[in-house]
Amino acid sequence: MIKVPNIVLRPGNINVEAEQGSTLLQVIQKAGIPIVSICGGRGVCGKCRVIVVVGTENLDHLTNAELRLLSPQDIKRNVRLACQAKITGAYVVIYIPEESLITSRERAVAPVTLRDDIFPLTPLVRKIHIKLSRPTLKDNRSDFERLREVLVMQGHLPAETDLIIPLEVLRELPSILRSSDWDVTVVLYGNELVSVEPGDTINQLYGVAIDIGTSKIIACLVDLNSGKTLAEDFLENPQLAYGADVLSRITYAEKSQENLVKLQQLLLSAINKLIKNLTKRAGVDQRDIYEVVVVGNTVMHHLFFRIQPSFIARSPYVPAISSSFKCRARDLGVEINKHGYIYSLPVIGAFVGADAVANILATQMYKSEEPVLVVDIGINTEVLLGSSKIILATSAPAGPAFEGFGITHGMRAVLGAIGSIRINDSNVEYETIGGAKPRGICGSGLVDLVAELYRNGIIDSLGRFTVTNHPRVRRDHGLWRFTVALAEESATGAEIYVTLRDIETVLLAIAAIKTAWTILSGRLGVDPSEISRVYVAGSFGAKLNVDNAIEVELLPPVNKERVIFVGESAIAGAKIALKSLKARREVEEVVKTRVKYIELSADPEFREVYTKLIRIGSVKRVKSSLKKYESD
Amino acid sequence: MIKVPNIVLRPGNINVEAEQGSTLLQVIQKAGIPIVSICGGRGVCGKCRVIVVVGTENLDHLTNAELRLLSPQDIKRNVRLACQAKITGAYVVIYIPEESLITSRERAVAPVTLRDDIFPLTPLVRKIHIKLSRPTLKDNRSDFERLREVLVMQGHLPAETDLIIPLEVLRELPSILRSSDWDVTVVLYGNELVSVEPGDTINQLYGVAIDIGTSKIIACLVDLNSGKTLAEDFLENPQLAYGADVLSRITYAEKSQENLVKLQQLLLSAINKLIKNLTKRAGVDQRDIYEVVVVGNTVMHHLFFRIQPSFIARSPYVPAISSSFKCRARDLGVEINKHGYIYSLPVIGAFVGADAVANILATQMYKSEEPVLVVDIGINTEVLLGSSKIILATSAPAGPAFEGFGITHGMRAVLGAIGSIRINDSNVEYETIGGAKPRGICGSGLVDLVAELYRNGIIDSLGRFTVTNHPRVRRDHGLWRFTVALAEESATGAEIYVTLRDIETVLLAIAAIKTAWTILSGRLGVDPSEISRVYVAGSFGAKLNVDNAIEVELLPPVNKERVIFVGESAIAGAKIALKSLKARREVEEVVKTRVKYIELSADPEFREVYTKLIRIGSVKRVKSSLKKYESD
Numbered sequence A, B: 001m002i003k004v005p006n007i008v009l010r011p012g013n014i015n016v017e018a019e020q021g022s023t024l025l026q027v028i029q030k031a032g033i034p035i036v037s038i039c040g041g042r043g044v045c046g047k048c049r050v051i052v053v054v055g056t057e058n059l060d061h062l063t064n065a066e067l068r069l070l071s072p073q074d075i076k077r078n079v080r081l082a083c084q085a086k087i088t089g090a091y092v093v094i095y096i097p098e099e100s101l102i103t104s105r106e107r108a109v110a111p112v113t114l115r116d117d118i119f120p121l122t123p124l125v126r127k128i129h130i131k132l133s134r135p136t137l138k139d140n141r142s143d144f145e146r147l148r149e150v151l152v153m154q155g156h157l158p159a160e161t162d163l164i165i166p167l168e169v170l171r172e173l174p175s176i177l178r179s180s181d182w183d184v185t186v187v188l189y190g191n192e193l194v195s196v197e198p199g200d201t202i203n204q205l206y207g208v209a210i211d212i213g214t215s216k217i218i219a220c221l222v223d224l225n226s227g228k229t230l231a232e233d234f235l236e237n238p239q240l241a242y243g244a245d246v247l248s249r250i251t252y253a254e255k256s257q258e259n260l261v262k263l264q265q266l267l268l269s270a271i272n273k274l275i276k277n278l279t280k281r282a283g284v285d286q287r288d289i290y291e292v293v294v295v296g297n298t299v300m301h302h303l304f305f306r307i308q309p310s311f312i313a314r315s316p317y318v319p320a321i322s323s324s325f326k327c328r329a330r331d332l333g334v335e336i337n338k339h340g341y342i343y344s345l346p347v348i349g350a351f352v353g354a355d356a357v358a359n360i361l362a363t364q365m366y367k368s369e370e371p372v373l374v375v376d377i378g379i380n381t382e383v384l385l386g387s388s389k390i391i392l393a394t395s396a397p398a399g400p401a402f403e404g405f406g407i408t409h410g411m412r413a414v415l416g417a418i419g420s421i422r423i424n425d426s427n428v429e430y431e432t433i434g435g436a437k438p439r440g441i442c443g444s445g446l447v448d449l450v451a452e453l454y455r456n457g458i459i460d461s462l463g464r465f466t467v468t469n470h471p472r473v474r475r476d477h478g479l480w481r482f483t484v485a486l487a488e489e490s491a492t493g494a495e496i497y498v499t500l501r502d503i504e505t506v507l508l509a510i511a512a513i514k515t516a517w518t519i520l521s522g523r524l525g526v527d528p529s530e531i532s533r534v535y536v537a538g539s540f541g542a543k544l545n546v547d548n549a550i551e552v553e554l555l556p557p558v559n560k561e562r563v564i565f566v567g568e569s570a571i572a573g574a575k576i577a578l579k580s581l582k583a584r585r586e587v588e589e590v591v592k593t594r595v596k597y598i599e600l601s602a603d604p605e606f607r608e609v610y611t612k613l614i615r616i617g618s619v620k621r622v623k624s625s626l627k628k629y630e631s632d
């Protein structure tokens, strides 16, 4: 292929070489610029917009996707979709606007409301300070035996336990013992001697809990002596450059081993950055971190461990491993103590991951006598229903509507997003995140909007406009729309509205989720209204109006007090597992023996119920016809 | 430093650059030529002889060591000791004679007479062929769980056992299962899933047993399905270039991390060469080897694992580890299956290693009601005495006399070595190894010689010549000598003789060994004559004349039938451990609970008894005065 010199990327004026025929998206990604490509470059999301400053003639013609997704004004301004524009000639200068960049600026994490101290503090990694007797000619046991026997004698190690020592630790042992004058701190990870440190370092013992979400990665630094969280941080998942949903990432990963490695490296670099930030902020040495507990959905889990995720995406949807898994941090490249470990909670199935297990642990639903529902809302919504006897787990393909994708003026819950809406006849009130001028509508705003439109009789139970003479209702290019914010109110100077198609998209997303909890209720023989607690997890958080969520049947028809917003609760579960070996073993056992995974997407009942449930207010009509779960 | 181009090493005409001031030995070692340097370059052994062909003027003057160790004829022929000759100028051509090269040509391994099939065949590494049901939507357990559950169901794995899967194996699992159509062979190493192979590969399962001796490395390839040894081979230990005894190697290793790595690499390259040879000969794929069991003395053990051995050599003589130890073959660089393991039997103390443990296992002495003695004769002689109740272990610093080093015409037991001698008045008969013309005297010949000289009254019990008119006895440069082979009989055309000093050296070596078994007998309260079996291990092998060995008190005064030559029996022990997990656990337990290590070199009783025992026939006078062993 012919190399085309001088593609210039702005801002930054980055000069890159590209191959003729490659897309601007490929060039930008190669240059390491975190460009948004929600649909993974398929010309569907329209988010990879760039402006051609010089050299429009050196790019291929506009594609059909661009003609569909770009406005005439866009086209006049030389906007292109990076994934569509192919390079044909020698010199192109591209400007990448800020909104096309992945950035964690202004993004908030919904506060976790679940406690992470419900188990006594007994982490798997332990530090023990010991003083050894110096060897003499009468007692010249080996260094390792001398140390082992003290650990046994002091009751830190059952006598019959094999103490394992890794080669590298063994190699350092003799000199450390002698240079510290036989006064050392040993670090035990279960029955493995992962480190020996000179002197008393008992006080320096830390762990990190990480929730690898599809769109963001949250990390907490935990002091394993006190159980306290010392620092907390998050980053956008840099894999967003390869698609917002897990399926685009699988598609990318399965193309080549190189791509798979690339996706893993993106996670690792973000995780290492988080660890660096956390330790810096808390004044902790990274080498004093001995364990990282990760949770994440099954695809994130596989990508993190660099396991090819292909078979997760294809029927019959099989993960490589579902039990808990551990490996050395160093074997992955996670920058903690060189002998430290990575532990992942088990996953439940292809689309219900370790984050759901973390939720099971954090909500303690497996100890409840009454049925408990956990809904973790995201592009892929995990739904768990059960009690101490059995827990049914499934996932609902809600799609990215609640993240604002696929909605004309949708956006994520960041500064300027309309997060709640109230309609009173012709009067429309809204609140934005941070109180800024509105730029778009985020998930909770969309739920409010649908509920309010329905309650005010502006749309019917299928989302169709029934009122055409409302001041905010208008028809444009043959499509009905409802204006939420007027042009003069908005940050962009343009109207913020939803179209009929947007409303349908939201109803489909809601239907996917309600189908999940409706079917699970049916299988368990529980009436949805009898659910004793409903935990709503995910970044939706407390912004969601419960009445409206129940009105549109996103949540079951329970007494409003039973709904608990738990925010990014998976991180609480990860912390509990980090701090308590007992908790970890307990939930591992629960997953192995009491959690039943149901593959809804492949269940004929799903399609049938889903179709019926698109209509608002349809749950009570559907529920009696449901199949019951038969244990096998 | 100034680089001096063109040092040419012959044969081979290898051109090397060297630094001014470096020795020829350093240059030759850097070039990777296996030159003998028994004393580690200290100018003591005189074995690193090379001939300067061109450029004598470009080498520094003869050193005192050379003046002492080289004959006037040598000096005339431009012979230099490589470790002494320093490079001062630009062009030197060196010839390295064959006798200065480490070579395993003509070297024999004493046949092992102990059986290695005394335990049922139950190796730690197992292959299991399984067929898995294909996943369906109704049964989409993860690949790992599917596999694990079959192993449990078929009874290969207790249900409560955690099956461990390494990251790399997990990464390969999904594609192997699918490409093999769910018909695979799994390889278990204990409770670890070390490999999954497509189809039925049950028949390909091998292990290697290795005895890393100070002077040679023996390896056996074992079929773990039949327990049969498929091939056996050995190589000189290439570390011989850094000294024949372990202490020179420790001295070299502790100088720098680089030196330590160098010594380990030498072992590894020899071991990998052996594995390659063995598998080639047996038509076996190296990747089908899943475990290597190594035994060796404690210093070889440490150098093999690249653990700094400094503290072994210094009082109070402490190894880094004494328990059995395992690590991944790959972490060391041993070329077997990439997920395979290296296992080492435990060591007993600084100078009684895993080879001695192998002897305990192979001789089964820990099951004997009566006291059993094991003497493994080498530069460092390991002595074990005990029964099913307790085993005392110690080492005797016999020195390299029996390897022929430090003896004027000493040589190792290779072609042309005088291995047995009979003297009848003035008549001297001898036999050589391979029936060749004699070139020197090896260990068994030296024992015979001392015994025959003493029996014939030519020397007294302290080795002093008492007869001066014997035709073979002569005085030269003030030193008495005895001629074994006349100049006209020998391969070199020169007389082969021993001097008074040589005889004293042999008596000191014998005294060291007899002190060891005498003291151990005393501590156990056993009369040496009551020892029920005496196993003689080491390359001495069957060549040793038992009567003579008892006469000079190298061995205790037992009935000759009780003496069993077992050759390189440590390799038999290694094979037993490779083939039987039960045997391995059994001997590990014995070492942990019933073997008591005694540091003789540091024991005041040693020096005292040793001095008395230099005299032939002194054991019975000494034994009554010995200390008894007090258990602690």
Ligand code: FES
Pocket: A036, A037, A038, A039, A040, A041, A042, A043, A044, A045, A046, A047, A048, A081, A082, A083, A084
């Ligand atoms: S349209 Fe280009 S990445 Fe989605």
Ligand code: FES
Pocket: B036, B037, B038, B039, B040, B041, B042, B043, B044, B045, B046, B047, B048, B081, B082, B083, B084
């Ligand atoms: S004299 Fe040179 S190595 Fe021994």
